[in-house]
Amino acid sequence: xxxxxxxxxTGTSRRLLRYYEEQGLxxxxxxxxxxxxxxESCVDKxxxxxxxxxxxLPTRVIREVLxxxxxxxxxxxxxxxxxxxxxxxxxxxxxxxxxRCLERNRDAITAYLEAVRFEAVRAAQSDELQLxxxxxxxxxxxxx
Amino acid sequence: xxxxxxxxxTGTSRRLLRYYEEQGLxxxxxxxxxxxxxxESCVDKxxxxxxxxxxxLPTRVIREVLxxxxxxxxxxxxxxxxxxxxxxxxxxxxxxxxxRCLERNRDAITAYLEAVRFEAVRAAQSDELQLxxxxxxxxxxxxx
DNA sequence: TCAAACCTTTTCATTGATGTGAAGGTCAAG
DNA sequence: CTTGACCTTCACATCAATGAAAAGGTTTGA
Numbered sequence: 001x002x003x004x005x006x007x008x009x010t011g012t013s014r015r016l017l018r019y020y021e022e023q024g025l026x027x028x029x030x031x032x033x034x035x036x037x038x039x040e041s042c043v044d045k046x047x048x049x050x051x052x053x054x055x056x057l058p059t060r061v062i063r064e065v066l067x068x069x070x071x072x073x074x075x076x077x078x079x080x081x082x083x084x085x086x087x088x089x090x091x092x093x094x095x096x097x098x099x100r101c102l103e104r105n106r107d108a109i110t111a112y113l114e115a116v117r118f119e120a121v122r123a124a125q126s127d128e129l130q131l132x133x134x135x136x137x138x139x140x141x142x143x144x
Numbered sequence: 145x146x147x148x149x150x151x152x153x154t155g156t157s158r159r160l161l162r163y164y165e166e167q168g169l170x171x172x173x174x175x176x177x178x179x180x181x182x183x184e185s186c187v188d189k190x191x192x193x194x195x196x197x198x199x200x201l202p203t204r205v206i207r208e209v210l211x212x213x214x215x216x217x218x219x220x221x222x223x224x225x226x227x228x229x230x231x232x233x234x235x236x237x238x239x240x241x242x243x244r245c246l247e248r249n250r251d252a253i254t255a256y257l258e259a260v261r262f263e264a265v266r267a268a269q270s271d272e273l274q275l276x277x278x279x280x281x282x283x284x285x286x287x288x
Numbered sequence: 289t290c291a292a293a294c295c296t297t298t299t300c301a302t303t304g305a306t307g308t309g310a311a312g313g314t315c316a317a318g
Numbered sequence: 319c320t321t322g323a324c325c326t327t328c329a330c331a332t333c334a335a336t337g338a339a340a341a342g343g344t345t346t347g348a
Contacts (some may be wrong), residue, residue, distance in 0.1 A: 004323065013323085015308060018341060023306095033315055051245035053179040056200025058305075063250065080260045090255055095250040099243055103194035105209065106239040109232055112212040118226045148295065159336060167334090177343055179296055202333075231291085 001038045010046040017046065023059045025049050025066065056098065061091055154190040161190065162228045167203045169193050169210065200242065205235055 007014045017063060020026050021036075026045055028036040045066070052062050151158045164170050165180075170189055174178040189210070196206050208231060 011307075013241065016306090018326090019307065033324085034231070035315085048249075051242075052249060054200055055242045055246050058197055065253060071254040080274050085257065085260060088257060092250055092253045092257070093183065095246050095253070098195075099246050099250065099328080102195045102243050102246070103193075105152050105192075105196060106236055107214070108213040109209060109236045109239070113232060113236070113261075116229060127300080146296080157336080160334090162297090164334070177296080179343080197334075 001040065003036050003038070006038045006042055006046065009043050010050070012046060012050065018047070020049060024063050025059060027101070035068070057095075065091060145184065145186070146181070147180050150182045150186055150190065153187050154194070156190060156194065164190070164193060168207050176200060201239075208232070209235060 004015045007017055010017075017026070021028060026038075026042055026049070028038050029040075031037050048066070048069075049062060053059070053063070058063075063128075064081055064084075068088065147161055149159045151161055154161075161179075170186055170193070171181075171185075172182050175181050192210070192213075193206060196209070197203070201209075208228070208233070212232065268282060
């Protein structure tokens with residue numbers, strides 16, 4: 001597959017794909033004319049890279065982590081030195097911490113949105129009944 | 145609390161705290177001499193900001209999201225326009241997507257590490273029994 | 289009171305990482 | 319031959335973060 005197809009199928013620019021290759025995140029062979037030729041698996045790989053970058057992981061970490069999830073499920077054990085293992089454990093823990101942080105904040109946003117919806121309903125009912133002023137409503141949620 | 149204490153208690157540099165204030169992420173009052181004075185709640189807030197930035201959220205988003213989680217649990221409903229709500233829902237969904245991506249990859253790393261550990265045990269046992277060569281071991285995990 | 293040590297202020301400049309634009313050239317198909 | 323996809327390379331944009339200079343406030347102790 002050439003770079004245009006890969007770009008289209010992954011929703012990234014050709015420029016960015018060349019950049020990822022420069023950063024050692026993806027690989028490609030070259031056709032006789034010098035054009036890059038990508039494996040089918042690159043599609044998933046690029047999507048995964050996009051997700052990890054968007055989740056805040058630096059390319060350096062992604063470079064280390066990606067080989068552990070090769071899509072033709074072959075796990076290279078031999079290349080795992082003790083240093084690599086320690087490094088991966090560290091990154092796994094940092095990922096877990098990121099997940100916790102995001103979950104906390106996602107839940108807080110969810111709770112806020114629910115409170116807003118609840119308040120909107122309450123204000124509408126109040127409006128219906130007695131034409132009350134819904135402005136400046138501040139709800140103190142001591143319980144939550 | 146002055147900037148030095150806050151820096152020490154949050155593990156960030158003074159410089160960075162001024163930067164966050166410049167970016168509208170935290171606030172401070174000023175003493176008579178011009179020194180910044182921070183509320184106690186700023187400690188948690190800064191830690192939360194660090195977590196969100198580390199998780200890949202841009203300051204723009206954090207600025208919007210933070211007011212929804214004020215620590216004296218007062219939820220300001222009034223300031224929630226329809227635009228704000230839509231924006232928050234979008235960010236919540238993006239957070240959820242990040243979480244899924246990180247979970248997938250954390251699990252993949254975990255599985256890899258377990259496979260490595262398993263392989264290490266197997267190689268050790270093999271060593272004990274027949275002095276086998278453990279180098280270049282590649283395990284094809286078709287089942288997983 | 290003087291001074292040294294330390295904290296704070298603002299401001300300008302820079303770094304590092306991710307990503308993009310565009311120029312100038314090659315290749316291949318209509 | 320023209321068009322469109324691809325190549326390399328240099329430069330630029332953006333964002334988070336940092337460095338350093340220059341100036342002033344605060345504290346402590348001789």
